[in-house]
Amino acid sequence: MQSITTRTGLHLPKLGLGTWRMLGEDCTRTLEQALDLGYRHLDTATAYDNEAAVGKALAQTSIPREQIHVTTKVWWDKLEPQAMRQSLDASRKALGDDCLDLFLIHWPGNESAGWSLERSIDTLVALREEGKARQIGVANFNVAQLTRAVVELGAPLSVVQVEYHVLLNQQPVLDFARQHGLALTAYTPLARGQGADTETVQRIAEKHGVLPSQVALAWVLEQEGVAAIPKSNSAVNQQANLDALKLKLDDEDRRAIAALPKDVRIVNPNFAPKWD
Template sequence: MRKLTTAQGLNMPQLGLGTWPMTGDECTSAVRQALELGYRHIDTAPAYENEAAVGAALRQSDVPRDAIHLTTKVWWDQLQPASMRLSLENSLRALGTEQVDLFMIHWPAKDWDLARSIDTLVALRDEGKARCIGVANFPLGLLRQVVEDLGAPLSAIQVEYHVLLDQQRLLDYARSKGLVLTAYTPLARGLAAEQQAIRQIAEKHGALPSQVALKWLLDQDGVGAIPKASSMANQQANLDALKVQLDDEDRALIAALPKDKRVVSPDFAPEWDAL
């Protein structure tokens, strides 16, 4: 599987396993099974309430820890320096590891000291508690502020991205600054597979609609994806999406789909179009 690398040291398998909303034994079983199938990129967060379950799977797996890319995050109400540190310490304890490969601010806060939070994020990396750092759910304007005004050595941004949501401006910027873009909810919670164009392409290639939607993302430079999958069949199907070969006709059909369908936008979400 192709890996996404950055100048800041990121070395992340392009396709990972998203773990929300799995918890407990279901999550442990799914992560352990994914590792057996060949996944080497696991995404979690304190807000998912499953870090201990992920940690249990890591301990039970024969795959060495240093062969697995592990991402976790800090919630938007924990962005004061002391709270960020405590959040990461708790995550490391729950996951049973001394370092995560990518530590991200999960959502921006409404009223916060951005510079202090970013300074703490960088310090945690410099102290070796995270190999790389990033942000999630930051609109372009805020990402630009963090990268250009604050000079943060980010490796990645994680946002909702799929065939029904345009993220081209954010992706162009991420590429220009050497950041990887990780797509969460890459199948639009099932909506992508319901599109006639996606079904048509899938039939043409003898693939599943979900595999077409996923491969469209994975064909893009600097883009990774973390679909949630608990069953072995779905985990394997997502891995097999890497074998689908889309052509220009397929990409034109997908380009013609509406691109304004955002399925994740909680009350505390930022202004998405903020420049």
């Protein structure tokens, strides 16, 4: 599997498996199936309530643990130093890891309600220095927040995880990530099917003799420095998503996809930051 190497030395497999809404035994079985197919990057979070199920799959697979990249995240109501430490300890226990591969702040807090970005980032950095997480990063930070963390505080962040797909422009975050040597992990990379539903993507798929979902995913995967974590329970879709790594789009395809609307934001809770 191709991977992205960040300035901090993280090798992040280009394609991972999202696990939101996978629970319990079904989640464990689905991950074992994905690992058998060739996935080596799993994305979980405390908020998904499935870290123990992910841990079970990691314990049961014959694939050596060091060949599998695991990301987890701390929820935004646990960003005070003590709460963040407890959350990380609980994640490590559930995942059965000595050390997590990548620990992310899932969403920034609310500064007008007293959240301190500096305090949370300092804690994140300390956890890395203590060896509790191999690598650290953030999700859903805007460029101003990334600038404070990476440029002003000098935090060695490896990854910024944001929504990114054929229907959403993320150029400002992408530019920041490339400039500072972070990988951008695209979540909701299939726009939950909305990318594949467009006539443009369907036409390109027909031209190449592939599925529309593969075109939508291949476009994300071909962006430099970008990894993607589509969620799928089905072996057929998991395999189709792996095969999208091999699909080569041409300039005509890229021009057509560039002309699609780029303002479809699917994940936008009321605690989201001001987007770029």
